[in-house]
Amino acid sequence: xxxxxxxxGGSPGSDRDPAAVWPAVQALLRARGAGxxxxxxxxxxxxxxxxARLLAEWGAGPDLQAAGLCHAMYGTDGYDHALMGTDERxxxxxxxxxxxxxxxxxxxxxxxxxxxxxxxxxxxxxxxDRFTGREHTPSPPDVRxxxxxxxxxxxxxxxxxxxxxxxxxPTLHGLFTRSRDLLSAxxxxxxxxxxxxxxxxxxxxxxxxGLDHLVLTVADIERTVDFYERVLxxxxxxxxEGRRALTFGASKINLHQAGSELLPHATHPTPGSxxxxxxxxxxQEQILAHLTACGVPVLEGxxxxxxxxxxxxxxxxxxxxxxxxxxxxxxPRPAAGASAGGCxxxxxxxxxxxxxxxxxxxx
Numbered sequence: 454x455x456x457x458x459x460x461x462g463g464s465p466g467s468d469r470d471p472a473a474v475w476p477a478v479q480a481l482l483r484a485r486g487a488g489x490x491x492x493x494x495x496x497x498x499x500x501x502x503x504x505a506r507l508l509a510e511w512g513a514g515p516d517l518q519a520a521g522l523c524h525a526m527y528g529t530d531g532y533d534h535a536l537m538g539t540d541e542r543x544x545x546x547x548x549x550x551x552x553x554x555x556x557x558x559x560x561x562x563x564x565x566x567x568x569x570x571x572x573x574x575x576x577x578x579x580x581x582d583r584f585t586g587r588e589h590t591p592s593p594p595d596v597r598x599x600x601x602x603x604x605x606x607x608x609x610x611x612x613x614x615x616x617x618x619x620x621x622x623p624t625l626h627g628l629f630t631r632s633r634d635l636l637s638a639x640x641x642x643x644x645x646x647x648x649x650x651x652x653x654x655x656x657x658x659x660x661x662x663g664l665d666h667l668v669l670t671v672a673d674i675e676r677t678v679d680f681y682e683r684v685l686x687x688x689x690x691x692x693x694e695g696r697r698a699l700t701f702g703a704s705k706i707n708l709h710q711a712g713s714e715l716l717p718h719a720t721h722p723t724p725g726s727x728x729x730x731x732x733x734x735x736x737q738e739q740i741l742a743h744l745t746a747c748g749v750p751v752l753e754g755x756x757x758x759x760x761x762x763x764x765x766x767x768x769x770x771x772x773x774x775x776x777x778x779x780x781x782x783x784x785p786r787p788a789a790g791a792s793a794g795g796c797x798x799x800x801x802x803x804x805x806x807x808x809x810x811x812x813x814x815x816x
Contacts, residue, residue: 471505471522477548478522485536487525494613500606501525507605511639519549520556521602527561530583535561539584556598559591563599572600573631600635603628608647622651639763666698666705667729669776670722674708676773681706684747685731685780701731725775730760730767732781737766740780744770752777 471479482488482498490497505522513521526545528535537545539558546554564583571578578596581588591599607625611618626648633641671677674697681687687699687706696715699706709715714722733740737755744751754768760781767781 471502471518475519475522475549478519481545481548482523482536485526487536490534493610493617497525500609500613503609504602504605507609507643508601511601511605511637511643513601513637516550516553516556517598517601519553520560520598521605523549523553523557524560524602524606526557529561530563530565556595556602559595559599560602569628572596572635573628576634597635597637600629600632601637601640604636604640604644608643612647622648626651664704666707667727668707668709668718668722669727669774670709670711670714670719670724671774672711672724673773674710677708680773684744684749685778727776728779729776730779730781732760732765732783734782737768737782740768740782744768 479498482501487498487501488496492500494500494503501522501524504524505518508518508521523545525532525534526536527539539561542554542558545557549557559580562580562582562584564581567581568578571580577590577593579588579590607621611622611625626644629636629641629644629648630652636644669677678689678697678699681699682689685701687701690698690700690705692698697708699708709718709722711722711724735743741751741755749770752769752771755766756768758765758767758779758781760783762783764784765781766784767779770778770780772778
């Protein structure tokens with residue numbers, strides 16, 4: 454079966470606009486009226502493009518991105534305005550591939566009233582096909598893809614319709630919290646950032662927003678201060694009753710002398726037991742040259758790694774106590790801004806949001 458290949462390979466994190474990556478799919482969507490169908494944030498086509506781009510930002514592969522772009526093709530349980538019938542599955546599969554089309558059909562056929570509670574109650578998740586009434590158990594990768602598309606769709610709809618966000622935010626936060634094991638880390642982070650305020654959990658809730666400082670127990674404080682100032686450019690400070698620390702950015706490292714740790718302290722404070730990743734905007738080539746000039750051996754690097762905010766490149770070394778230090782630079786981010794597109798909170802659990810224009814349910 455012939456398949457339309459994305460012009461940039463549809464690689465995870467691609468900064469290409471979906472309109473450029475899948476031109477044949479875009480043409481089909483326009484021919485079927487997606488560009489004229491009203492939707493939160495513009496038109497249905499706008500929403501579909503935003504969903505595809507969001508999946509790409511989360512690291513989805515080309516099949517999942519294509520499925521996100523086409524997830525409303527057959528309509529959904531929350532939005533019954535289909536752009537094409539299920540008797541045309543072969544046409545869509547020819548454009549985006551059989552695996553991507555299968556994900557589109559899985560998303561469209563899901564009976565949400567039955568499946569959503571099951572996603573939250575255990576594994577494997579048994580689906581019910583709303584078209585046939587039959588039950589089946591998708592493969593774990595397909596279930597994860599389904600939940601990822603659901604998250605991208607719902608977050609985009611709620612971001613463009615405050616009323617729907619207030620009505621459906623708590624339910625969706627609960628759904629994604631209970632199915633967190635099925636979401637990628639970037640998708641869960643996005644759900645928590647956007648929907649965390651709708652948490653239905655009783656009692657006070659702690660939300661950590663950053664790291665202020667950490668403590669290193671060292672064999673020789675002055676030796677440590679010299680290393681971190683000379684090699685890593687940190688600024689030594691003295692505070693309290695002669696305590697020493699190293700500041701960088703908006704954080705700092707407090708230093709404890711081994712054998713004379715201040716209370717309270719870690720259960721087993723030990724020099725050389727830490728593993729730190731420090732972020733810089735200095736190119737890795739300059740880092741290597743500086744380390745060589747300082748006489749500091751490089752253990753490994755530069756090598757690709759994944760940080761809290763995405764892909765980065767790292768070089769590893771050790772400090773005087775043997776702590777592992779990773780110096781990292783974040784890779785350039787994709788260009789911001791995707792074409793607007795949406796399927797509305799109708800892609801969410803019932804009661805169905807009215808996300809696709811006045812009086813319409815969402816995808």
